[in-house]
Amino acid sequence: MNDVKGYRSPLIITFTTWKALFLREAVARLTSRRNAWVWLLLEPALQISFMLVLMTQLHVRTVGGIDTVVWLVVGLVFANLFKRTATQSQHAISANKALYTYRQVKPVDTVLVRAALEGFLMVVIGLILVAGTSFVGYDFIPNQSWILFAAFLNIWLLALGLGLIASIGVLMIPELEKIIGFANGPIYLLSGVVIPISAIPEPFQHWLMYNPIVHSIESARKAMSSYYHTSPDLNLFYTTEVALFSVFIGLSLHSRFVARVYKK
Amino acid sequence: MIIIDDVHKRYQTDHGHGPWVLKGISITIPTHLSVGIIGCNGAGKSTLLRLIGGTDTPSKGRIERRCRVSWPMNYGGGLQNNMTGRQNSKFLCRIHGLREHEIPERIASIQDFTEIGAAFDQPVKTYSSGMKSRLQFGLTLAFDFDVYISDEATSAGDAAFRNKAQAAFNDLADRASIIMTSHGEGTLTQFCQAGIWLHNGQAHWFDDVKDAFAAYKETLPKQRPLAKS
Numbered sequence: 390m391n392d393v394k395g396y397r398s399p400l401i402i403t404f405t406t407w408k409a410l411f412l413r414e415a416v417a418r419l420t421s422r423r424n425a426w427v428w429l430l431l432e433p434a435l436q437i438s439f440m441l442v443l444m445t446q447l448h449v450r451t452v453g454g455i456d457t458v459v460w461l462v463v464g465l466v467f468a469n470l471f472k473r474t475a476t477q478s479q480h481a482i483s484a485n486k487a488l489y490t491y492r493q494v495k496p497v498d499t500v501l502v503r504a505a506l507e508g509f510l511m512v513v514i515g516l517i518l519v520a521g522t523s524f525v526g527y528d529f530i531p532n533q534s535w536i537l538f539a540a541f542l543n544i545w546l547l548a549l550g551l552g553l554i555a556s557i558g559v560l561m562i563p564e565l566e567k568i569i570g571f572a573n574g575p576i577y578l579l580s581g582v583v584i585p586i587s588a589i590p591e592p593f594q595h596w597l598m599y600n601p602i603v604h605s606i607e608s609a610r611k612a613m614s615s616y617y618h619t620s621p622d623l624n625l626f627y628t629t630e631v632a633l634f635s636v637f638i639g640l641s642l643h644s645r646f647v648a649r650v651y652k653k
Numbered sequence: 654m655i656i657i658d659d660v661h662k663r664y665q666t667d668h669g670h671g672p673w674v675l676k677g678i679s680i681t682i683p684t685h686l687s688v689g690i691i692g693c694n695g696a697g698k699s700t701l702l703r704l705i706g707g708t709d710t711p712s713k714g715r716i717e718r719r720c721r722v723s724w725p726m727n728y729g730g731g732l733q734n735n736m737t738g739r740q741n742s743k744f745l746c747r748i749h750g751l752r753e754h755e756i757p758e759r760i761a762s763i764q765d766f767t768e769i770g771a772a773f774d775q776p777v778k779t780y781s782s783g784m785k786s787r788l789q790f791g792l793t794l795a796f797d798f799d800v801y802i803s804d805e806a807t808s809a810g811d812a813a814f815r816n817k818a819q820a821a822f823n824d825l826a827d828r829a830s831i832i833m834t835s836h837g838e839g840t841l842t843q844f845c846q847a848g849i850w851l852h853n854g855q856a857h858w859f860d861d862v863k864d865a866f867a868a869y870k871e872t873l874p875k876q877r878p879l880a881k882s
Contacts, residue, residue, distance in 0.1 A: 409747030490731035492707030493748045
């Protein structure tokens, strides 16, 4: 087939399609609603401020040995990264339905690109929040920056995997959308985002450690300071395992059931 | 050349597999030959065009495109409603591999062809069906394809636009071919040399599109008068 004029390799086509989708999604995400880009930043900022006021009132100055502000910023940036990536990926297929007319665009592309965009946006938002809080005097120099990076990558990968599964899942079983919405509710409580995991008594603490999100967020906090005490069961590789497993399942579901997306 | 090799297609419904729409179609469409696809409603004309254009994949069999084939142009398809005409155009330029510095010129030519004025920078959801047709048509013509696929693409739009589309189609006929469906016999015989008649999930090839029409009409109920086309 290489003799066709203007032939492009599948890899090149995939990359140009990802780039086109990324730019399209970025424009939609930043301009679709009035001041959409402000709210992207403001949402986690307000969550942090609200929790900070609450914890200051409760005289919680440090959590597990690190400053409450650092603890909250890391926890809420990671939790938002997870929630946004998973939600945006889940709705990627239906949001781009018109574009599957073009054979260059496959449903899985839209999910991957949306997840990449959310990851990118959260890096920017995280840096702005860190810059802002550093400016008023908080210490944001991580002790082990590569673990912070690995934790970020792991929770993003987990969100991508679950988003891949959910994106095709809600098309096959529409009721799944309700269940996912229901499961999203207590995610902040069950992931140690706003309640310190070390403050939760056994055996519940042990049970919460089955939640892969906890391992990523707690590892990130531990990467900020070696003094941070957390659960002794902490293991970032557990998040990696669950994340890779869910990405594998998600991609398999996409390749097996993609035909249903195209039904008239 | 487009090779269609033993292609079967059925759709997934909410209650399992739907009926077979196409049951084992094998046809090779040579380059530079325009083909009209004829069949009654539900015969699988649009399905076959979507498969040739690569929008959908066959349930069984395979399709090989050994030339540059456009996406299937049909009513309202392929336009993202919340994007403007310009953003849709830009997206298409990118997925077809244009470099960033080539895009402005290409978009100017699309805008020029569509003649929809300021609406080009409004979201597509605000467009009338005629405006959508104009944009879709302008988009397809902006890229050099060897084969253009048209699924009743010229049916919307006012008289002025239809004349313009007709002229553009005629221009195309010199350097490219068209695979199309239309319910107008005149349109098909004007643009196509060969014909494919789809009947009961099977495809029948005719070197002359008029013979395909004759075969198609033979299966129609005799007692009813035929609609003029």
